[in-house]
Amino acid sequence: MLAAMPESAPSPLSAGGPALRDGGDACPGTLRLHRADDGALARVRVPGGVLSADRAEALLAAAGRFGDGELHLTSRGNVQLRGLGAECGGGLAELLTGAGLLPSAAHERARNIVASPLAGLDGSPALGERLAELDALVCASAAAASLSGRFLFALDDGRGDVDALGADVTLIADGDAFLLRIGPGDEVFRIPAAEGPRAALRAAEAFLRAARNSGAWRVKDLPDPVRSELVRAVGAAAGPAEHRPRPRTAKAPEPGTHGPGDAVETTPGSGAAPETTPGSTDAPETTPGPGYAPETTPGSTDALPGAHRHANPHGPAHTAAPDNPPQAPPASAAALAVDVPLGRLTPGQWRLLTATARRYGGELRLTPWRGIVVPGPFTGAEAADALGALAAAGLITSPDSPWTGVGACIGRPGCAKSLADVRAEAGAALGPAGRLPVYWSGCERRCGHPHGEWIDVVATPDGHRISYVRGERRDPPATVRDDPAALAAAVAAARSRAL
Numbered sequence: 001m002l003a004a005m006p007e008s009a010p011s012p013l014s015a016g017g018p019a020l021r022d023g024g025d026a027c028p029g030t031l032r033l034h035r036a037d038d039g040a041l042a043r044v045r046v047p048g049g050v051l052s053a054d055r056a057e058a059l060l061a062a063a064g065r066f067g068d069g070e071l072h073l074t075s076r077g078n079v080q081l082r083g084l085g086a087e088c089g090g091g092l093a094e095l096l097t098g099a100g101l102l103p104s105a106a107h108e109r110a111r112n113i114v115a116s117p118l119a120g121l122d123g124s125p126a127l128g129e130r131l132a133e134l135d136a137l138v139c140a141s142a143a144a145a146s147l148s149g150r151f152l153f154a155l156d157d158g159r160g161d162v163d164a165l166g167a168d169v170t171l172i173a174d175g176d177a178f179l180l181r182i183g184p185g186d187e188v189f190r191i192p193a194a195e196g197p198r199a200a201l202r203a204a205e206a207f208l209r210a211a212r213n214s215g216a217w218r219v220k221d222l223p224d225p226v227r228s229e230l231v232r233a234v235g236a237a238a239g240p241a242e243h244r245p246r247p248r249t250a251k252a253p254e255p256g257t258h259g260p261g262d263a264v265e266t267t268p269g270s271g272a273a274p275e276t277t278p279g280s281t282d283a284p285e286t287t288p289g290p291g292y293a294p295e296t297t298p299g300s301t302d303a304l305p306g307a308h309r310h311a312n313p314h315g316p317a318h319t320a321a322p323d324n325p326p327q328a329p330p331a332s333a334a335a336l337a338v339d340v341p342l343g344r345l346t347p348g349q350w351r352l353l354t355a356t357a358r359r360y361g362g363e364l365r366l367t368p369w370r371g372i373v374v375p376g377p378f379t380g381a382e383a384a385d386a387l388g389a390l391a392a393a394g395l396i397t398s399p400d401s402p403w404t405g406v407g408a409c410i411g412r413p414g415c416a417k418s419l420a421d422v423r424a425e426a427g428a429a430l431g432p433a434g435r436l437p438v439y440w441s442g443c444e445r446r447c448g449h450p451h452g453e454w455i456d457v458v459a460t461p462d463g464h465r466i467s468y469v470r471g472e473r474r475d476p477p478a479t480v481r482d483d484p485a486a487l488a489a490a491v492a493a494a495r496s497r498a499l
Contacts, residue, residue: 025217027149029109030096033084038414039068040084042092044101045108048115048131048155049077049366053358058099060350066092071350073343075448076114076152077366082414104139109149111138114165116157117367118253121335121375122262124157125173131155134171134197143205148217151207153200159263164250164452165368168219169203171196172244180238182207182231183219186245189238203234248471249452252369254399257333257383333383335361336374339396341403342423343370349393356386370407371396402430405437405495409447411459418442420459429488434495436468455494466490468497 027043028034034041044059051059059079063069068083084092096102104111113134120126134153138144154167163170163181170181172188178196179188182203191199207219210230216222222230235241336356345353353372357364360382361375372395378386391397396404409415411422422440438455441447446458456474458465464487467477480487 025109025148025150027109029149030102031089031093031105031108033089036082036410036414037416038083040086040088042067042081042084043074043109043149044079044081044096045076045111046078046101046366047111047113047135048127049117049368050115050128050131051364051366053354053362053364055099055101056350056354056357056364058095058101060347060354062092062095063350064347065095069347071345073340073345073366073370073372075368075370076112077117077368078112079366103135104145106145107139110144110147110151111135112147112149112151113138113153113155114162114167114368115155116159116161117365117371117373118159118258118263118335118337119155119157119173121373122258123260124159124263127155127157127173130171130193130197134200137197137201138204141201141205143208144201146208147204150217151204152218153204157263160247161250161252162368164247166220166246168207169200171200179242179244180234181244181246182234183222183227184246185227185231186243187231187235187241188244189235189241191238199238202237206230206234250369252339252367252371253337253373255337255339255371255397255401255404256387256399257336257378258373259332259334331380333378333380334376336376336378336383336386336390336397337367337371338374338387338390339369339371339401339404341394341396342406342408342426346394349395352389352393353395356390360386400433402433404433406430406440407437407448407450408440409442411440411442415442415447417445418459419461420464422457422459425459425464425484425487428484429491431488431492434492436495436497438491438495455491457491463487466494468494 028041030042030044034043059071059081063071063081066084066088067081070082072080072082074080081092093102093105102108113131115127115131116124118124120128134155138153152165152167154162154165154170156163156170156172158173163172166184168183172179172181173193174190176193177190178193178199180191180196180199180203181188207230210222210226214222214226219227219230353364353374356374360378363375365373365375367373374386376383387397406426408422408426409418411418411420413421420442422442426438426440436453436455437450438457439446439449440457440459441449442459444458446456449456453470456467456469460479463479463481465477465479468475478490480490
């Protein structure tokens with residue numbers, strides 16, 4: 001059944017400030033759908049982004065049977081299905097439950113867990129057992145069922161990638177221990193690795209108690225004294241505090257091959273940082289590229305990276321190969337990584353990814369930057385062949401693609417509030433990959449906007465407003481009137497600005 005969704009809370013960059021519990025949790029799920037202009041929308045939580053080949057096939061079956069056939073990646077490593085019929089809820093829930101994708105109806109919107117997608121594949125610590133344990137603990141906790149669809153757990157393998165996403169509770173691998181971070185603060189608490197998942201759940205339950213009278217959905221929404229007391233109380237049970245600034249920016253896995261020895265440690269305070277909180281709870285998840293994090297909904301695009309400059313994202317499925325410059329074949333690879341233009345996957349692309357996973361490592365890992373990691377192992381020839389096939393199918397296999405770092409909200413025609421078809425505009429403005437990610441929004445709500453350092457492009461009645469954002473600070477904006485060439489030039493110049 002399609003449940004009615006209330007108006008969304010304002011984006012933190014909008015005038016409304018932090019979102020509080022002034023109504024029910026409006027985040028969509030699989031049992032509570034979102035009503036969009038292109039049909040109903042379901043958001044399927046995939047903890048850590050980890051999908052077996054069988055579960056990947058079940059998602060494709062659900063998209064084909066109940067929706068428009070496509071699968072849309074989100075910035076929390078989840079999957080959205082669009083174009084659903086209003087009465088599909090029961091059949092969809094039955095299919096997902098049978099595939100093991102809906103283990104607890106009460107907790108389906110609380111299973112928001114991101115994890116370092118290359119964990120255990122490039123010399124970094126593996127996180128699979130701890131991820132499964134945390135998910136099971138959340139599903140077994142009656143209190144955790146009250147967590148909002150915005151609340152976020154993160155498991156970081158030590159490189160700082162998902163630590164930068166501004167989760168409410170973060171576990172950071174550090175030798176034989178985890179560092180526990182509560183909210184956006186710089187304090188962490190060292191705990192034995194075996195106790196990490198349970199400590200994370202206790203912290204989430206403590207947040208619920210602290211938020212009872214504040215109306216906060218997330219740790220950062222708590223009043224400062226309440227948040228400080230929450231951190232103090234959690235720390236008292238965990239041990240002495242250590243100072244470890246949260247990374248400011250996050251680096252997604254580069255498209256291509258990855259292997260042992262590739263892991264990069266992030267210096268505290270200098271890593272990478274888009275935050276994964278949705279700008280609005282009832283809005284479909286939008287489509288940021290690498291470096292993005294708020295969970296939102298991608299639209300569709302027939303423009304492959306570099307296939308043609310002026311693209312129509314509402315046309316037919318991908319038909320041309322993207323600009324993926326030839327890469328020297330590796331000797332071997334532990335994993336392959338690809339990015340997905342605007343987060344939208346056609347049935348053929350999803351089948352190819354699933355078949356590749358089934359042939360090699362048996363799973364897919366959906367990243368918080370709308371990409372996919374395919375674990376191996378692969379020989380050099382196998383990696384080259386697989387990447388060639390994925391590139392021919394329209395996926396990004398090279399970091400030099402013009403789509404790298406490009407994101408957009410759903411825009412027109414999927415969202416009635418949007419002032420522009422920002423996905424088409426993003427495609428028309430493609431140019432060389434810039435240093436900074438860019439995010440196109442169809443209105444001032446900026447649903448799904450990133451955090452950290454990025455270029456903000458917002459459609460307004462007078463044209464497009466472009467500004468440079470660094471965390472909570474932003475430079476004075478420049479407005480470009482209705483001139484596509486001038487708009488593309490202005491965006492390219494903003495993205496290439498020097499450090």
